[in-house]
Amino acid sequence: MKPEPPLPPFDFRRHGHAMVDWIADYLERAEQLPVESQVEPGWVRAQLPQSPPTHGESWDAVQRDIDRVIVPGLTHWQSPNFFAYFPANTCGPSILGELLSAGLGVQGMLWSTSPACTELETLMMDWLAEMLGLPARFRSPEGGGSQGGGVIQDTASSAMLCAAVAARERMLARDPRAGLLVAYASSQAHSSIEKSLRIAGIPASRLRLVPVDEHLAMRADDLRTMVERDRQAGLVPFLCVAAVGSTSTMAIDPVTRLAPICRDHAMWLHVDAAMAGVAAICPEHRWVTEGAELADSWCTNPHKWLAVNFDCDAFWVADRAALVRALSVLPEYLRNSATESGKVIDYRDWQVPLGRRFRALKLWFTIRHAGIEGLQRLVRTHVALAQSLADRMRADPRFIVIDPQRLGLVCFRLAAGCEATSALVRAVNRSGRAMISSTRVPTTPDGKERQVARVSIGQTRCTAAHIDALWNLLRDTLPP
Amino acid sequence: MKPEPPLPPFDFRRHGHAMVDWIADYLERAEQLPVESQVEPGWVRAQLPQSPPTHGESWDAVQRDIDRVIVPGLTHWQSPNFFAYFPANTCGPSILGELLSAGLGVQGMLWSTSPACTELETLMMDWLAEMLGLPARFRSPEGGGSQGGGVIQDTASSAMLCAAVAARERMLARDPRAGLLVAYASSQAHSSIEKSLRIAGIPASRLRLVPVDEHLAMRADDLRTMVERDRQAGLVPFLCVAAVGSTSTMAIDPVTRLAPICRDHAMWLHVDAAMAGVAAICPEHRWVTEGAELADSWCTNPHKWLAVNFDCDAFWVADRAALVRALSVLPEYLRNSATESGKVIDYRDWQVPLGRRFRALKLWFTIRHAGIEGLQRLVRTHVALAQSLADRMRADPRFIVIDPQRLGLVCFRLAAGCEATSALVRAVNRSGRAMISSTRVPTTPDGKERQVARVSIGQTRCTAAHIDALWNLLRDTLPP
Numbered sequence: 001m002k003p004e005p006p007l008p009p010f011d012f013r014r015h016g017h018a019m020v021d022w023i024a025d026y027l028e029r030a031e032q033l034p035v036e037s038q039v040e041p042g043w044v045r046a047q048l049p050q051s052p053p054t055h056g057e058s059w060d061a062v063q064r065d066i067d068r069v070i071v072p073g074l075t076h077w078q079s080p081n082f083f084a085y086f087p088a089n090t091c092g093p094s095i096l097g098e099l100l101s102a103g104l105g106v107q108g109m110l111w112s113t114s115p116a117c118t119e120l121e122t123l124m125m126d127w128l129a130e131m132l133g134l135p136a137r138f139r140s141p142e143g144g145g146s147q148g149g150g151v152i153q154d155t156a157s158s159a160m161l162c163a164a165v166a167a168r169e170r171m172l173a174r175d176p177r178a179g180l181l182v183a184y185a186s187s188q189a190h191s192s193i194e195k196s197l198r199i200a201g202i203p204a205s206r207l208r209l210v211p212v213d214e215h216l217a218m219r220a221d222d223l224r225t226m227v228e229r230d231r232q233a234g235l236v237p238f239l240c241v242a243a244v245g246s247t248s249t250m251a252i253d254p255v256t257r258l259a260p261i262c263r264d265h266a267m268w269l270h271v272d273a274a275m276a277g278v279a280a281i282c283p284e285h286r287w288v289t290e291g292a293e294l295a296d297s298w299c300t301n302p303h304k305w306l307a308v309n310f311d312c313d314a315f316w317v318a319d320r321a322a323l324v325r326a327l328s329v330l331p332e333y334l335r336n337s338a339t340e341s342g343k344v345i346d347y348r349d350w351q352v353p354l355g356r357r358f359r360a361l362k363l364w365f366t367i368r369h370a371g372i373e374g375l376q377r378l379v380r381t382h383v384a385l386a387q388s389l390a391d392r393m394r395a396d397p398r399f400i401v402i403d404p405q406r407l408g409l410v411c412f413r414l415a416a417g418c419e420a421t422s423a424l425v426r427a428v429n430r431s432g433r434a435m436i437s438s439t440r441v442p443t444t445p446d447g448k449e450r451q452v453a454r455v456s457i458g459q460t461r462c463t464a465a466h467i468d469a470l471w472n473l474l475r476d477t478l479p480p
Numbered sequence: 481m482k483p484e485p486p487l488p489p490f491d492f493r494r495h496g497h498a499m500v501d502w503i504a505d506y507l508e509r510a511e512q513l514p515v516e517s518q519v520e521p522g523w524v525r526a527q528l529p530q531s532p533p534t535h536g537e538s539w540d541a542v543q544r545d546i547d548r549v550i551v552p553g554l555t556h557w558q559s560p561n562f563f564a565y566f567p568a569n570t571c572g573p574s575i576l577g578e579l580l581s582a583g584l585g586v587q588g589m590l591w592s593t594s595p596a597c598t599e600l601e602t603l604m605m606d607w608l609a610e611m612l613g614l615p616a617r618f619r620s621p622e623g624g625g626s627q628g629g630g631v632i633q634d635t636a637s638s639a640m641l642c643a644a645v646a647a648r649e650r651m652l653a654r655d656p657r658a659g660l661l662v663a664y665a666s667s668q669a670h671s672s673i674e675k676s677l678r679i680a681g682i683p684a685s686r687l688r689l690v691p692v693d694e695h696l697a698m699r700a701d702d703l704r705t706m707v708e709r710d711r712q713a714g715l716v717p718f719l720c721v722a723a724v725g726s727t728s729t730m731a732i733d734p735v736t737r738l739a740p741i742c743r744d745h746a747m748w749l750h751v752d753a754a755m756a757g758v759a760a761i762c763p764e765h766r767w768v769t770e771g772a773e774l775a776d777s778w779c780t781n782p783h784k785w786l787a788v789n790f791d792c793d794a795f796w797v798a799d800r801a802a803l804v805r806a807l808s809v810l811p812e813y814l815r816n817s818a819t820e821s822g823k824v825i826d827y828r829d830w831q832v833p834l835g836r837r838f839r840a841l842k843l844w845f846t847i848r849h850a851g852i853e854g855l856q857r858l859v860r861t862h863v864a865l866a867q868s869l870a871d872r873m874r875a876d877p878r879f880i881v882i883d884p885q886r887l888g889l890v891c892f893r894l895a896a897g898c899e900a901t902s903a904l905v906r907a908v909n910r911s912g913r914a915m916i917s918s919t920r921v922p923t924t925p926d927g928k929e930r931q932v933a934r935v936s937i938g939q940t941r942c943t944a945a946h947i948d949a950l951w952n953l954l955r956d957t958l959p960p
Contacts, residue, residue: 006857007787007850007940012507012572016500019576023583024492037595041823044599045622052607056851059573062844066580070841073596078585085593085813088835090585092492093539096499100546102578102789103503105558105570113565115517116553119524127532142525154634155833165679191811192834198809199645199832201681248813303835307487309582310835329678331671333565333728333919333934343521352679352832353635354672355568355783355790361550364542370487371536377486439813454813460487 008056015059022066023095030079031466034432037075044073075435080462083470084429084437086247086275087458091307093369097362098309108356111344112336118345121360125150128314128363131372132280132300135293138316140345150316151350152359156274157192158352159299159315162323164196164239167268167296169326171238174266182206182230183239186218186253188246188441190272206235214444215404216251218242224261231265239268242295244288245276248439249452250406252276255291263294271298274313275458278305279383279407282376296322305382305408305458306375308366312359324349382408382457385467389455392471398478402443408457413443418451420479425453427477434470488536495539502546503575510559511946514912517555524553555915560942563950564909564917566727566755567938571787573849577842578789588836591824592816598825601840605630608794608843611852612760612780615773618796620825630796631830632839636754637672638832639779639795642803644676644719647748647776649806651718654746662710663719664688666698666733668726668921670752686715694924695884696731698722704741711745719748722775724768725756728919729932730886732756735771743774751778754793755938758785759863759887762856776802785862785888785938786855788846792839804829862888862937865947869935872951878958882923888937893923898931900959905933907957914950 047069077088108117126143128134129150139145153159164183171178181202185193187209197207208226210218227237240262242253255271262269271292277300279285292298299315302308317323328349330339338344348354367375386408393399393412402411414420425438436455443450455470527549557568588597606623608614609630619625633639644663651658661682665673667689677687688706690698707717720742722733735751742749751772757780759765772778779795782788797803808829810819818824828834847855866888873879873892882891894900905918916935923930935950 006861007571007854010572010849012504012575013501015572016504016576016579017497019579019583020496020500021493023580024496026583027492036592039595041591041595041818041821042599042622044596045603048600048603050603050606050623052611052847053851054853056854057848059849062573062848070584070596070600073594073599074584074586075592075594077587077594088585088587090582091487092490092495093542095492095579095582095585096496098582099496099499099575099579100503102570102575103499103506104550104554105568105575105789106554107557107568107790111521112516112555114553114555114557115519115521116524116550119522119553120528120550123525123528123530126530131532142522143530155835157833157835161679161832168681191809191814195807195809195832195834198806199641199680201648247811309585310587311833311837326678327675329671329675331727333917334671338521341521352641352675353637353791354675355635355637357791367532368537368542369490369539371533373534374487374536381486437813 018063027078030076031081033076033079035076035079035081035435036429036432037073038432039073044069078459080459080466081434081470082459083455083457084435086304086456088303088310089305089307089458089460090309091366091460093365094307094309094362097365101358101361104358106358108358109348109354110334110336110339110346112338114358117358117360118347120364121152121347122149122345124360124363125314125316127367128302129316132277133286133289134298134316137293137318138298147320148316148318149320149345150314151347153313153315153351154311156272156299156301156313157196159313160192160241160270160272161196161199161352162315162327163268163270163297164200166317166323166326167239168200170268170322171236178236179234180206180236181238182208182235183241184208184210184223184226184237185241186210186212186243186246188212188216188248188251189241189243190247193241212251216246216249216441218253218258220254220257220261223258227261227265237265237267239270242269242271244271244273245407248441249402249411250276250409255295259291259294268296269294271295274299274301275304276407278302279379281372282379285379285407302363305379306366307370307378307460308362312363327351378460382462385462385464386410386457389467389471402452410455410457411452413450413452416479421451421453423479424474424477428473431473431477433473498543507558510556511561513551513556513559515556515559515561515915516909516912517553518912519553524549558939560939560946561914561950562939563935563937564915566784566936568783568790569785569787569938569940570789571846571940573845574787574789574842577845581838581841584838586838588838589828589834590814590816590819590826592818594838597838597840598827600844601632601827602629602825604840604843605794605796607847608782609796612757613766613769614778614796617773617798618778627800628796628798629800629825630794631827633793633795633831634791636752636779636781636793637676639793640672640721640750640752641676641679641832642795642807643748643750643777644680646797646803646806647719648680650748650802651716658716659714660686660716661718662686662688662715663721664690664703664706664717665721666690666692666723666726668692668696668728668731669721669723670727673721692731696726696729696921698733698738700734700737700741703738707741707745717745717747719750722749722751724751724753725887728921729882729891730756730889735775739771739774748776749774751775754779754781755784756887758782759859761852762859765859765887782843785859786846787850787858787940788842792843807831858940862942865942865944866890866937869947869951882932890935890937891932893930893932896959901931901933903959904954904957908953911953911957913953
């Protein structure tokens with residue numbers, strides 16, 4: 001690269017190669033590092049100058065600070081010993097997709113501001129729909145669908161917000177003087193639902209948390225009762241969110257039984273399959289897409305479990321016009337002939353922000369490098385590891401597995417009680433040898449809320465050896 | 481990197497070095513490529529398989545397709561001949577910041593999920609506030625402020641949405657039964673305001689577009705009149721958005737005169753300085769921050785003009801509690817002792833999505849490499865180039881510069897009329913030798929709306945030679 005005129009010269013090739021090598025080394029040694037960062041609040045900041053430098057510094061000094069300041073302050077999501085939350089897994093090709101996106105530096109708000117950014121994204125969303133066996137209603141017209149299509153959002157939270165706003169606008173278009181809108185989700189639903197609704201102007205008091213059955217899945221009969229009661233009270237049910245794989249325990253709401261209720265009341269049905277949806281790439285797990293043909297929108301996160309860097313949420317809608325009507329504002333300075341021809345997608349109308357990165361590259365690179373087969377192997381490996389861990393827990397009377405154990409998530413509690421479970425999670429994380437997380441949910445046999453530990457298996461490099469080590473760590477950490 | 485177990489092996493070092501070299505070559509040759517992509521709708525997709533591969537492909541095939549399919553489908557935002565919209569500029573260190581962020585693959589939703597991700601971001605926002613001379617109210621407590629602080633948003637649109645929701649919740653907290661909320665912005669305001677309000681449940685009918693003066697700046701007296709009229713009608717003014725550098729023409733709303741009106745009516749004052757705000761790094765341009773000490777929130781985009789890759793919007797609030805109250809929902813599975821200690825920031829509560837990338841790295845790398853001095857030189861270079869272009873236009877009776885010409889934006893129309901201006905923009909863009917954009921705004925002397933061409937100078941590698949070439953192109957393209 002030529003020296004960039006007003007900025008100091010920068011040897012991009014040399015420093016770029018060094019950064020690639022640093023990352024390769026980091027990913028190799030990540031499993032030796034304490035998974036959860038051990039620093040105290042304020043430590044990272046205290047290592048650095050409190051004011052910006054007047055003059056440019058040498059790159060060597062910058063590179064050194066990565067090891068000195070940044071690494072100790074990381075919680076290592078790319079360690080194969082990371083089992084907390086849900087994963088944010090990656091792979092080499094995906095990292096290079098992010099690099100290329102940054103290097104090209106295009107901003108794909110409109111088709112015309114980089115046709116490749118838009119068209120590759122539409123194609124990738126069609127590829128993904130095919131890989132997951134999603135119904136034609138979510139494909140683009142070019143991909144065998146008709147009125148639907150897919151878009152990459154940063155997160156499932158943003159997908160949720162787009163679905164909520166589209167649902168709201170669809171209802172208001174039918175009746176601009178509709179009364180107070182009400183939404184429904186299970187009591188196990190993700191916090192992003194309450195947050196999205198709040199952003200959309202719908203307070204928590206109008207989000208109904210529908211009771212769940214013993215497997216923590218939404219009760220369809222309760223949904224129907226609640227919707228009917230709300231309608232009788234003059235309220236306007238407009239949105240139901242089904243969790244296919246709840247965050248706490250991978251509980252599965254019965255989409256096919258919720259859909260007729262939504263249809264009867266003209267409610268938007270959004271399916272949030274953020275973690276679980278990716279599993280549909282394997283025929284034996286395709287049950288996670290059950291009912292998708294009845295949903296208005298459906299999302300899953302390749303950035304959780306398809307080896308594609310965060311951020312990459314795949315969000316599909318059955319009626320793109322409903323989404324675009326809700327999110328499109330066309331000012332004069334963005335007018336262009338391609339948009340006016342109606343032949344292209346302008347993805348700015350499918351999301352909250354105006355600008356957008358070229359995120360389809362990382363999907364494209366990952367899918368082409370791994371093939372469907374490779375990605376199936378990834379999912380199957382993790383599912384098998386989770387089963388093997390759950391089996392070992394079931395054989396040990398000190399552990400109580402929360403059943404049904406599903407996909408890559410193993411939830412368990414200790415027979416010794418909630419305090420013991422919490423103490424175990426804290427001790428494991430403090431050890432630095434693994435990181436798990438915890439939640440609180442109603443548990444069998446008595447339905448009482450209890451502390452539950454979560455082991456979420458999905459990191460790209462996680463192997464049987466890491467699960468063996470985790471199992472030993474869990475047992476060694478138990479109180480005597 | 482060791483082979484990633486379930487995925488096919490990938491030589492990350494070798495392919496990573498090759499990708500770095502490809503990007504270095506691309507950035508060198510970008511100026512020779514037609515700036516606006518010349519492909520027809522559907523061309524990019526038609527070059528690629530319509531279904532995903534079952535088996536993994538060779539990386540060479542992938543790498544080849546970048547040149548074969550992607551490059552022709554790009555509009556080259558990194559060409560120094562790109563003058564459309566506002567820029568999305570970059571530099572080598574920033575690209576490596578994105579690479580490192582992807583390689584580390586951490587997700588900084590909570591302080592505890594990577595303290596470095598949060599603490600470096602807070603520090604970078606304090607550094608930026610110092611570089612731009614922003615008031616202490618926007619600094620973090622650690623950085624010399626008290627109740628305020630900054631956060632990186634993806635775009636100014638998302639910052640706008642956060643400001644709108646915080647403003648709405650603050651007003652509703654004062655009076656939960658407040659009537660219909662009303663917002664104000666100039667008739668020149670960015671489309672993201674209408675879009676954010678719509679998302680937040682406030683229809684366009686409750687966004688008042690305040691008339692502008694002959695320089696397209698909001699008239700403070702009209703704002704006061706409109707606010708008072710709305711209050712008399714029982715409506716509740718809650719938000720005023722000041723554009724400091726409107727998108728069309730870099731018009732500057734008079735923040736210091738709007739602020740007292742906002743204070744009198746307890747309205748939230750948000751300043752959108754997306755492009756212009758960065759100029760405050762130079763003392764001679766610091767006027768763009770005038771009135772910031774009276775604003776509730778203020779944003780600018782390092783990804784436009786500070787050589788930091790899109791996405792990087794810097795968003796500050798004077799009262800972090802107002803923002804967090806609006807956006808925080810704490811589910812059980814995210815509870816942790818650091819959060820509960822109250823000693824840390826969890827940036828998930830400062831934004832719409834839950835997850836977040838480590839975007840502070842690209843700011844840190846860029847500022848340290850360039851120093852304040854280097855970034856000042858970047859801004860000064862572009863401002864001088866814009867002035868030189870405007871001067872040449874003023875000396876040619878065929879061109880009418882829209883005055884006051886400000887910072888890096890040159891707006892002009894042709895004496896030959898709107899049709900001629902539009903035709904010129906189209907012809908320049910079709911030539912591939914440069915890309916400019918257009919808008920429609922009221923113009924002097926008669927206030928009539930006319931077609932106006934925009935030349936936005938801010939690409940990192942843009943030099944006098946590129947402006948000379950553009951000037952020649954513009955003159956050569958004029959109808960005889």
